[in-house]
Amino acid sequence: MAVSNIPPAPPIAGARHLHSGKVRDLYELEEGPYAGELLMVASDRISAFDHVFDTTIPDKGEILTRLSLWWFEQLEDLVPNHVMSTDVPEEVKGRAVICQRLHMFPVECVARGYLTGSGLREYAATATAPGGHSVCGIPLPDGLVDGSRLTAAIFTPATKAELGDHDENVTFEQVARQIGEDDASELRRLTLAVYHRAEEIARGAGLILADTKFEFGVRQDDLGIRAIVLGDEVLTPDSSRYWDAAQWHPGNAIPSFDKDVIRRWLLSPEAGWAGGPKESGAPPPPLPAEIVEKTRARYVEAYEKLTGHPF
Known part of the structure; x- marks a missing residue:
């Protein structure tokens, strides 16, 4: 089943869009000291059951990026990583990294x-x-x-x-x-x-x-x-x-x-998605604000527990 509803990647000056996945947008930098390298942007998109929701999870992309950077630091004596710089275009600051082509x-x-x-x-x-x-x-x-x-x-x-x-x-x-x-x-x-x-x-x-x-x-x-x-x-x-x-x-x-909060809600009677992803044949219902906030809270909690830092 193909993933549906991935929105077009926003344009970024000096970068050429290469690919979009469920969460990340990948660009090639065309100018500056890292020309030819990659700009990897983590969006706030969320998916479940092969559907990317129109509703996003606030701060999700920044949480994923900051947590990855934190983990790379904990692991640098075990294996090198692809991060070259966090000096990224202003519109994606905090949720993107410049990384080496591999x-x-x-x-x-x-x-x-x-x-x-x-x-x-x-x-x-x-x-x-x-x-x-x-x-x-x-x-x-x-x-x-x-x-x-x-x-x-x-x-x-x-x-x-x-x-x-x-x-x-x-x-x-x-x-x-x-x-x-x-x-x-x-x-x-x-x-x-x-x-x-x-x-x-x-x-x-x-x-x-x-x-x-x-x-x-x-x-x-x-x-x-x-x-x-x-x-x-x-x-x-x-x-x-x-x-x-x-x-x-x-x-x-x-x-x-x-x-997990989203998956459980989608399969509950409250969501009204009769039959779920296998039987309904219909896209999932929109995410209510309460589910969005609960999901964001879980990501924030994971970040804060692991790093010991407030988000």
Whole structure:
């Protein structure tokens, strides 16, 4: 199902629009000291069930950008990142970064420390498979439930889907065949190293980092030295599943610090969206002001808990 209703990206002087996703608009800078590099702008857009809402979530783009920058600082000793400058055009100040062009790997690098979401669905679907339960080809023990903590975090990559389609979980061996054994091994190492660092930091802030996804690319310096670089957003509520540690009870659905408020409302009788996304055949109803404010509050809360700074 294609994502619907993505608005046109606003023009920015000195930058050429390249692409728009559910949340981000990407531009190429055409002038100045960073000409030829990329301007990545986080909008206030919100999506659910493959629909981008006309209603936006105030400050969401700034929260995502500030949180990514904070995380990049916490991780800089583990992996370089793509950020070159935060000196961006005035109209996108606070919610954009100038970043280096990378040759991006066609892989979503997912780390899971807890079983939930698509990992839980795959775990259930492999119950009768030879060898028993597994996720992305990684064997897991019987008896796990929604929210179970895994003995060790696992690397569960996914293919990058076209906009509007859903990523497909794949095995490490499939990734290795696509990009090479050495790069696949390094992506797995970096993904798990970053996850372990972030999980420890989040736990210290009273949050559980259940799972997260990263995007990596390759850059070469003037001497031709090749390096794998962490790109895109990192460890935001849009790319990661955070739970309140005090609410963690395996076997029960745990609210996450993202657009979970919107999803739950859309599927409630109050929304009046009969049948939901699969049966109604109609676009979702507009978001009421109360749901918008509750969603914004969850993003702000995640930012403040993690960074220790007021937004």
